[in-house]
Amino acid sequence: MRGRTQMKDGKFDIMHTFESAQPLTFFGDYDYSRKEIAYPFMGRQVRVDRFGKIIEGKGAAVKADVARRFRINEDIDAIYHGISTDDFIRDSIKEYSGMRLTHNLPWETTLVFILSQFNNVKRIRLTTKKLMERYGEPVFDSAGSAVGKGVPGPEALSAAKVEDLMSCGTGFRAKYLISAAKYCSSSLDLDRISAKDYATIKEELMGIDGVGDKVADCIALMGYGKLEAFPIDTWIKRLVEAVYFRGRKRSPRQIHEFASNRWGAYAGYAQQYIFWYGRSRWKTWISKSR
DNA sequence: ACCCAGGCGGGCG
DNA sequence: CGCCCGCATGGG
Numbered sequence: 001m002r003g004r005t006q007m008k009d010g011k012f013d014i015m016h017t018f019e020s021a022q023p024l025t026f027f028g029d030y031d032y033s034r035k036e037i038a039y040p041f042m043g044r045q046v047r048v049d050r051f052g053k054i055i056e057g058k059g060a061a062v063k064a065d066v067a068r069r070f071r072i073n074e075d076i077d078a079i080y081h082g083i084s085t086d087d088f089i090r091d092s093i094k095e096y097s098g099m100r101l102t103h104n105l106p107w108e109t110t111l112v113f114i115l116s117q118f119n120n121v122k123r124i125r126l127t128t129k130k131l132m133e134r135y136g137e138p139v140f141d142s143a144g145s146a147v148g149k150g151v152p153g154p155e156a157l158s159a160a161k162v163e164d165l166m167s168c169g170t171g172f173r174a175k176y177l178i179s180a181a182k183y184c185s186s187s188l189d190l191d192r193i194s195a196k197d198y199a200t201i202k203e204e205l206m207g208i209d210g211v212g213d214k215v216a217d218c219i220a221l222m223g224y225g226k227l228e229a230f231p232i233d234t235w236i237k238r239l240v241e242a243v244y245f246r247g248r249k250r251s252p253r254q255i256h257e258f259a260s261n262r263w264g265a266y267a268g269y270a271q272q273y274i275f276w277y278g279r280s281r282w283k284t285w286i287s288k289s290r
Numbered sequence: 291a292c293c294c295a296g297g298c299g300g301g302c303g
Numbered sequence: 304c305g306c307c308c309g310c311a312t313g314g315g
Contacts, residue, residue: 171310
């Protein structure tokens with residue numbers, strides 16, 4: 001096993017990574033009996049085992065995508081050390097040890113987080129799957145047989161009609177998806193801005209109709225790997241207020257500043273752990289102990 | 291039946 | 304600037 005094509009158990013939990021409401025949760029699939037993730041990439045099915053090792057898929061492009069998507073070369077210990085500022089974070093890391101942020105393609109990320117607004121995780125996944133089935137290109141396995149459809153690109157969706165998207169369950173987000181698709185297939189090349197810094201990328205993203213502060217941060221974090229991004233949704237707002245401000249209300253601006261000061265370059269990782277752990281514990285103790 | 295969900299844009303003071 | 308509102312739709 002040369003290099004870092006394989007991760008040690010305990011530092012990489014593929015199930016937590018898949019289930020924690022990141023883009024892969026919406027367009028990939030997890031096989032619970034075999035503990036492996038399958039997802040579409042460039043018209044091919046890629047399968048990865050519980051350690052991050054490729055078990056289906058060939059070529060340099062696939063290798064590069066897996067390494068990037070699962071953050072193979074990331075020093076997770078340094079990140080855990082960097083964000084372990086208090087017991088709440090330490091408990092969340094203990095509970096979901098090995099949960100990684102994923103680094104997905106910009107457009108995939110944009111699509112699912114436009115769908116995420118005023119929506120729930122289960123329905124985002126349902127709608128994404130319907131859009132893939134209806135507008136995506138075929139995906140083939142290594143034996144050459146079709147196994148499904150990929151995530152439709154901005155070109156495919158820009159030609160779609162509002163009522164057709166709505167029949168896939170997009171609801172009122174259909175108009176945002178179409179204008180975003182048009183914008184990203186003409187004015188804004190999402191791949192071309194990858195090298196830019198976090199602030200610039202966020203500003204560019206917010207130029208998309210239907211992409212505001214929170215969605216832009218999600219795309220910056222999970223579509224561009226900008227770990228300093230700290231998306232503030234309803235959960236993060238109430239969790240940060242409960243855990244760090246004794247339940248006192250704070251504006252998104254104040255929370256951004258707090259997160260940046262406290263977790264800095266790894267704020268996005270802190271966000272993912274607070275989000276996933278806090279959601280699971282909200283009813284049982286957080287809301288009652290404050 | 292009712293309530294909610296990883297927000298957003300638009301209108302208002 | 305901050306605040307308030309409507310918004311499609313499936314599941315609890």
